[in-house]
Structures are given as C-alpha cells and as structure tokens.
Amino acid sequence: MNGPSLLQENVGVLKSRMGTFYPGSHVVFRGHDLHTELNDMDWVELYMFGVTGRRFSKEQLRLMHSIWTYTSYPDVRLWNNRVAALAGSSRSTGTLGMAAALAVSEASIYGRGIDMRAYDFLHRTRRQVEAGGDLLECIRLELDERRSVAGYGRPLVNGDERNRHMLALAKSLGLDQGHYLRLAMRIEETMLGNRLRMKMNYAGLVAALMADIGFSPKEYYLYSFPAFLAGMSPCFIEASERPEGTLYPIPCTDILYEGESKRTWPK
Amino acid sequence: MSDEKKPHAIRTRIWREEAESDNPFATRAAYCNGYDVYGEMLGHARWVDMLYLLFRNEAPTASQADMLDSLALALANPGPRDASVHAAMCGGACRSTAASSLMAALAVGAGQLAGGREVFLAMEGWALCGADIGAWQQRLSGLTEIPGSIWPSPEHPPGFDPHGVSTATTVKQTLSCLAGFGVGTCLPWLQNNLSAMEAAAGRPLALSGVAAAAFADLGFTPEQGEILHLLLRLPGAAAHALEQRPLGYKNFPFGTVELVEESGKERT
Incomplete structure (x- = not known):
C-alpha cells in the first residue's frame, strides 16, 4: 500500500507499540504499567528504556548518568548555554531558552553533530580494521574526506579535562575493556605517533563507551540529547537575576563592519 | 573566534550602526549592505527587497x-493539514507560548x-x-x-x-x-x-x-x-496557532492510539 491509500489508512489512528494513557486509569509505557511496574526506575533508566526498550545494569546506568554530569558546564560563554542565558537576560521563559539551547546543541563542531560523526567513524573504522584495513590509512582517509576526525581534537584547546575522570569511572565500573574503547585509544596513539596532533576528546571517548554498551546510532543520538541540560539552567537563572539586557551588551562601535560602503537606495 | 584588538566585536558584512551621541547603545542610523534602512529604505523598499538584500548583499531587480x-x-500558509502547522496548532490549542508554536513549526518544518x-x-x-x-x-x-x-x-x-x-x-x-x-x-x-x-x-x-x-x-x-x-512558511503556522487558542483543546482533534504488542521480548 502506498500513496493516498497509505495516508487514508492512518487518518486519525495510530497503531503504537510504545504506549498510551487511559485517563483516570493507567499508563502503558512500552508494554508496562508506568505507575506499578516501572515506578522504581530512576529517570535516566526510564528514559533509556523508552529509547531502547532494553534494561541496563547498574554500572551501565551509572556511566550514562555520569557522562551527562561530567559535561554539564554552567559557563555562559559556551554557545548553547549563552542562548539560555540570553533568554533570561531578555526576560523570556526558561523553557523557551533551554529548549532553544538544547536545539542549538545539535551543532557541527560540538554536541550532537560531532557525536554522530564520532560514533559513525568508530563503527566504520572497526569494520575496516577487522577486514584487514590499516588503521593509519583509515585515519588519513577520514582526514582527506572530512578534514577532521570526529572525536579527536577540540575547538578551543587540544586535550579534554573530562576524559581522565570518565576513564577512571569506567575503570571502576569495569566498563573500560570494550572493543570500541580499545580501538579509540589505538586511534589516538596512531595519530599522535604520526604527527597528527589531535588527542581524543570527550565526544570520542563517550562514543566508544556507549558503542561498547551496544547502542545503535539512533539510540546513541537520543541518549545524548539532554547531555548539556544541567549546565544551562544556572546560566539562565543568573542572567535572569541580573538587570535586564546586561548579558554581553554590544555597543554600536563593537559591530565590526566589513561590507559595502554607504550607498543610495534606488527609489 | 574574535578580533584580537576588539575581542567583543562582532564581524559582519551585512549591518553597520551609528550610535546616538548620548548613548553608544542607541542607534542613530543603521545600514544594511550600505543602504540607510530607516533614513532611505523605510517607506520606499518592500519587505522582499530587504529580505533579498540581507541574504544576497545586493538590492534585487x-x-x-x-x-x-x-x-x-x-x-x-502550508495549511492546517501540514505537519509543521499541525505542530504550531498543538501549541495554540493548549495556549502554549507564542514562540513555542513557532519553534514547533520550525522543528517539524x-x-x-x-x-x-x-x-x-x-x-x-x-x-x-x-x-x-x-x-x-x-x-x-x-x-x-x-x-x-x-x-x-x-x-x-x-x-x-x-x-x-x-x-x-x-x-x-x-x-x-x-x-x-x-x-x-x-x-x-x-x-x-x-x-x-x-x-x-x-x-x-x-x-x-x-x-x-x-x-x-x-x-x-x-x-x-x-x-x-x-x-x-511561518506566517500560516502563526495564524493557525492563534486561531486555535480560543477554540481550545476540546475542539482540536486528539486522535486515537491503538496499542499493539511489542514485536520482540525485552532484551536485557
């Protein structure tokens, strides 16, 4: 079935395996009663059950929690956080500001864009290496085609303060022996040993750890979505408590104009 | 990331502003690609002239x-059957914020x-x-x-x-x-x-x-x-979202969900 027939069959009705709520009675969440069967789950556990339909060990859930915790920076200069703060300074609502800030986090050089590229690079590289490919060649090819290797290097500095803490935690949880993490380490060693001065960043490390848990790309994408959220609300709050409009005000002279000279509009 | 001599400056080829003499944050004149927006364009140029000028850096023919x-x-107006307008109306029907209706239309659209x-x-x-x-x-x-x-x-x-x-x-x-x-x-x-x-x-x-x-x-x-x-595509989304506000959620289709079994058993 296709075309208008396919649309006609779906008018007003959704057949769902995900769930529904029965007003005044109960809620079904992926085949389970939310309030009697899933009520002991913490929020991240439920969130990931919603994304994957699977349950995870305590150690895996602790890792997932901490991945978000370790990257929640209440620094208003960061581009996504600044959106939340500007909303506060402009006296918008917190939901609008933080929703926009999360949307902006789907960037090419950080956040979801680089997460997905890092995840894809690791999976492709593993397949190629297991098929007999040379790791350095894989890296060089990626650099040729993409001009960067997602998960390595960083916009502001080369090196990542989060990684040693995350590696220590993964080790303490017994989650530091997976194939993808070992591959990610080998990639870093190979790059540094061949004058490609890019250290593994947090996106590269987290992609490896989550690939070892077995997330599909889509599952990983949705897992990562709230990653920066906890750092955004402090930025919004502080900006909203300051006098309105005082977050990074810009005087006219700070517009560095590089365009056409004055000219007359053709009336 | 920024000019070393003026670290707080924003670089642009589109827009220049001259400040009022009594306030560096108030605009005396604004120029879009060299044209005086409030002194010359306003009252003479159309909205689409401005739109084209902003993106193409030249006035359109x-x-x-x-x-x-x-x-x-x-x-x-893609119309109320369109998914982006539908999303905006979901905001309108329950009186969500105006911006959220437009954000919903943008996300879906x-x-x-x-x-x-x-x-x-x-x-x-x-x-x-x-x-x-x-x-x-x-x-x-x-x-x-x-x-x-x-x-x-x-x-x-x-x-x-x-x-x-x-x-x-x-x-x-x-x-x-x-x-x-x-x-x-x-x-x-x-x-x-x-x-x-x-x-x-x-x-x-x-x-x-x-x-x-x-x-x-x-x-x-x-x-x-x-x-x-x-x-x-936003004007239609905005208008339809506002139209739903007084009608409310009771007059907006809620749809039907028919539960089907998960195809596979839970994996651990």
Missing part, C-alpha cells in the same frame, strides 16, 4: 523582487518531508545537475545517505511528493506563475521537463521542489534556501 514576493505568498532540509537537498541537485536531464535521472534514481549525519536517511527524492499520484494543481500553478517572471533558468527548464523529472523520481513534483528551483533562480545557496523556506 524588479523582477527578482516580484518573484520573491510571489514565492513568499505561495509558501506563507525543518525536515526532509516538505521541510527546510528537503529544499536544501533539492537545491544541491540544482547545483550539481542544472539543466542536464541525464544527471537528474542518475541523481533521482538513488537516495544519497550521509554517514554519521544527524538527519535520518532520506526516504524519497527531495522535491517530490512521496504520497502523490499526479502533480497537484497548486504545485502546477506555482510553477507556472514563478517561471513566468523570467528570473533564472531552473524554473522554466523544470516546467519544460516536468514529465521527464517526475518519471525519473517516480513521483509527482512537490511544492518544496518548486521552491528549491525558485530559490536557485534567485541566486540563493542551498543553506540560504533552506533557512528562507523555514522563515517563509
């Missing part, structure tokens, strides 16, 4: 402005089905294939997936209607009107080769496909076409 004006009208991303991909087609029907036939015969992309895998040739049977009358009317302005070569070529293009895509042309050709004829890049498509 009369025919370019007329065509953009007509394109803006064609895109202004950003995608590869009638949205901004579809226009971007279709415009890439114009940049690569131009007026070469053989190149189009090759491009439309397969769907290109970008590994590691945040976007889902494409499911239909961009610019064509995956659920269509024949070219909708409104699509043909828009194509005919916009091609008639004589701006660029994409729209007239599309009009002359519509049957061959639709045969290659296996589907009828969609309004997003006409919009992509029109944006290309106006000289916009795929990135500019994508964001303009998002922008120009």
